Each structure stands twice: as C-alpha cells, then as structure tokens.
Amino acid sequence: MNTLPSVALAAGLALLGVVASARAAGEGPPSLAFPLACKIGVSCEVQNYVDRDPGPGASDYRCSSETYDKHNGVDIRVLDMAAQRRGVAVLAAAPGRVARLHDGRPDISIRDPAAPPLNGQDCGNGVVIDHGGGWETQYCHMARGSLSVTVGQTVAAGTPLGHVGLSGNTEYPHMHITVRHAGVVVDPFAPNAGAANACHAEAPLWSPAALAQLTYKPGAVLNVGFAAQPATMADVEAGQVAAPDGAAPVLVAYARAINLKSGDVIAMQLSAPGGAVLGRSQLAPLDHSKAQWLAYIVARRPTAGWAVGRYTARYQVLREGTAVLSRDFTTMIGG
Template identity: 55%
Template sequence: MRLTPFAALTVLTLAAPWAGACAASADGPQLALPIACDVGRTCGVQNYVDRDGGPGAFDYHCGHRTYDKHDGTDIRVPDMAAQRAGVDVLAAAPGKVVAVRDGVADVSINAPGAPSVAGHECGNRVGIALGGGWIIDYCHLANGSVAVKVGDTVSTGQRLAHVGLSGQTEFPHLHFSVRHADAVVDPFAPGPVSAPTCAAQPGLWAPAAAQALAYRRGEALNVGFSGERASMDAVEQGAIATPKATSSLVAYARLIGLEAGDVIEIGLSGPDGKVLARDALPPLDHDKAQWLAQVGRKAAPAGGWPHGTYAAQVQVRRGAAVALSRQWQMVL
C-alpha cells in the first residue's frame, strides 16, 4: 500500500531533525528484524518495494513479488489464528515515536460490509524518527495493541504492537516502510527506488536480519493436513478440519510468490511409506500472489486409516530446477 505521511494521526512535530539515540548514519540506519517470527516458517515476505518508476512493478531482485507503487515490505503471518495469538512488531532501530494511530478495527477489506479505510489505509500505525531525516512506519497493527505513545524513546527490539488486519489489507501482516527526507527507501537496496537496474548493493539490514530475510522466489506460507478438502478461507482463518481415522485425508500447502510457468507437485504418503496420492498441476499461466495446492483421499479405507506417521511434500519446479520444497508430517 502507498502511505500518506502521518495523515489523521497523533503526531509529534519536530522543529529540527531529532538527534537522540540515533541509529542513522550518512549511509542510513542498521535495521533489525521488525517482527518476532521465523521467516520462512512462521512468517514470510509477501511483497517488496516496487522499484519500477512506471506503471509496471518489479522488486529489488528483478522479480515480481510486488505491485505498482508499493512502498514498503509486507511481512505476512500464516493465518488469523496466528494473528489472534499475537505476533509482536518490534522496533527495527532506536528512535523517537512521532506518530501513533490506534482504534482501527481488524477487518479485511474483502469482508462483507467492511468499513471504508479512506484516510487511514495504513490502519493502526506507529511512526518512529531515527534522526537525520529517517522515518520508519509500522502499519496494519492490531487494534488495541499499540504499546507506545508519541514522544516515547524506543530501543531496538522493543515491542511496539502486534501484527493486525487494520487498514487497507486482505490478510494479517506488517507493512514496514522506510523513508529518508520523505523519499521511499527500499531497505534491501537503498539506492533510488526507480532505478531501472537490479545490481547488487548493500542493504540496510543488520547481518542477522539480512540472513533471515534472504530473497526467496516463493514460499510455503501454510502446510498441514485436513479431514476434508481445504478452502483458502479455512486456511486463512486457521479453521482446518482435524483429520480422523474415518475422515477424508488431505495434505495442503498455501504457497506465495509463485511465477508464471511454475509446476506445483504435491504428494501424500502413509505410515508404510507408500504413496497415497500425488498430483502435478499444469504450469501456472501467470504469476500468483498465493495459491492453494492439495492432494488426498476422499474416503478412509475399511477399518479407518492405520495409526502412524503420515508425510507430505510440496515442490515447485521452475524450469529444470526445484525452486521451493517443503515437507511436513502428522501422527494419526
């Protein structure tokens, strides 16, 4: 989403660039991971900053994991069950809180009767000044979870709020936006955002965060087993039917960041290691922000499913290479 700086917020107006507890330098701040999750397991990057200055969109890696004019990094949690459990949003660098909004409901913009988010597309929000003209915005925070107020000084790693579903969003995530002198900065590649090339350059992330956020051309956001055919809404809500000895048995994987031409293969094996079901989808006809793959058996065998460990695997083949692979298990 594109932000309007500090619209309709509680705001601290600065007479001059704040210089206290400053993590910024001439080359920019060093940023820690702004969310308490395991990237690639319990969260994933859904969208990066759009680096195409025109009507198209491409990310810092010359991929398409972004959309036109997107001005931040979206770190997504797996589902609403994870969001309701509470995932901490953390200060990526020390600074002073200069803007706060709370009280916006956690409602998907696709929900029936969803209220207008005009003027507060960022939803519940914390803005932090780092000094030297650097500002970080943390958006889509959970209603009632904001733990700081305007004027507070925060340290790296301090909890600011929880990930939410407030503002202009369809899924729970943190929209993390960096600006310098009111210009968008891509923390993965802090050169000019509209640069037409994707040459490698040092990012703003601290080493541990840079390693955790290493670019992935697709991720398995959710994997699991269900006692019935899964739906995208059931996966999003964390409302998957638990498999039983006499129910259907389905392995599912929700994948994000897929590309045109990708071939998705998914399989399910029983306790004896024999394949119960396997499927390979036709090549994708265009890029997919998310895709639900699943395979299984509609009916249990006579006497029910044998007790033991069931295993599943999903792979995404991109050309001759495996671009993504994930395995998971369940004891039934």
C-alpha cells in the same frame, strides 16, 4: 494491499544518491534491525518488497515480481490469523522518537463486506518513528488496541511497538514497514536510486543479522497440514482446519505457498504408513503469477479403514523443471 499516503514512490526513486547525500551531510541512515518478533521460514515470510519500477509495471530490488505497482515498503506476513491472535510483536527497527501514531481501526480484511471505508487510512493502526537526520520508519496494519508506545517516547532498536494486525488496506495479517528520508521513500535493500537495475541488494540499510533473516527466496511455503475434507483458503487463513481422525472418509493434504510464478507446476504426493503411495497429482502450469495459491491432494478411506500410523505428504513447486520449493509433512492416524 497496503498503499500508504506518502510522496510518490517513482519520484522518490528518481532522486539519485539520496543515501550518499545524507551521509555527506553527516546524517547517515539508521541501521535497521529485523522489525518483527518472528523467524523467517518458521513463523513469518516476506510477501512484498518495494516496487522499483517508475512506470505502471512492478519490479522488486532483485528485478523480479515479489511486489506490486507503487508498493512503497516491505510486507512481512505471519502464517495465519491464529498466529495473529496469539500475538506477534512489531519491533522498532532502529533507535528514535515516536513521531506519530494511529489506533482504532478494526482488524478486518478489506475484502470483507463489513469492512468500513478506509477514508485515507490505508496504513490502518500504525506508528512512525523519527530517527533523526530526516530518516523515519513507518509500521502499518497493527492490531487495534495493541499499540504500546506514546508520541514523544524514545525507543531503542527492538522496543515493542504493538502487535501485527489486520487493520487498514490489507487482506492478510502482516506488518508493512516503509523507510523514508526527507519524505522520500527509500528501498532498505538497495537505497541508492542508482542501484535500481542492479538486481541485487546494494548498500542495504538492514543490519547483518536482519539481512541474514531476509535472504531473498523464490517464493515460500506458508502453511501445510491435513484435513478430513478439502480446506478453503479462508479456512487456512483463519487457522481453523480440523485434523483428520480414523473415521475421516477422506484424507486431505494441503499446502499454501506465496509468490509463485507463471508457468510454475505444483506436484503433490500422499503416502501411507510404510510408504505405499495413496495418490500423486501434478497441476497444469500456472497461467499467471500468484501472490498465494492453495493446493491439495485427496485419498479416500480404504474399505478396511485407515491403517494406524504416520501418513506423509510431499509438496513441490517445479520451476522450469527444477524444484524451487519443497516441503514434506506428516500426520498420525490412530495409535
């Protein structure tokens, strides 16, 4: 959740040829580097894209649903609050000058009853960089006290601006980046409004290296692990799930995935050292799309206790009968 005070997105995408016009005027758009010190698929994932649907619906540049109504940027989330506390740098996506910044908002989920009113500061702590020619990028939800640039400072692509946080209108630690030209929101994956129904990236603003990181995925596995009792979403988000030991009464394997679709089926299997299957589960098809979803499988300790060795879990998301997501993970007990 990260609505930013800006020109309405639908109006912005309705302006045909915004990038082509800028190039004709000699004011070409910046080439955007990847804006976080993380690696997609390892330490971060894309949660949301720009909403290209001008109406009340929501559609990303691939004509899919990894966005929400009027979302005007790209959300890249880190895996959990433990990663956020270690510090993940937000990086300038292109050379420019720091035009504006804001700091001082607390790092707290908007769902927390103690969260203060937003008072229009949905972006939370953030930075705006002017790239010239009417182009700017805005970086939101940064950690309070982490901003490392000043207004008027010249930055290069890759210059650290601060750290990923949990400030403003958000429920999870991530960085939201919005691209604008002349105050109009631009989708960096398909910047020309004429590409609204192309259902693929078209003349993207991202550099080739950034685009290689940002390959579109049919969802993603965010966290996996083992616990001595069923983990909650809050436990996983906090990064505070205790690992099991030989005294654990149950062995729980859990996995959290993002951007699942209506009808997806989650299947899990838990195996003992040597391959004996301790349990299998297959959930009912999801009744609607899920921004994030936590699943787990539980095995009770045998009468003789847990065998010493490596336990293996497999997590899969089946979409129309095909596994679109799969992750194997292990833990060691004893030894």
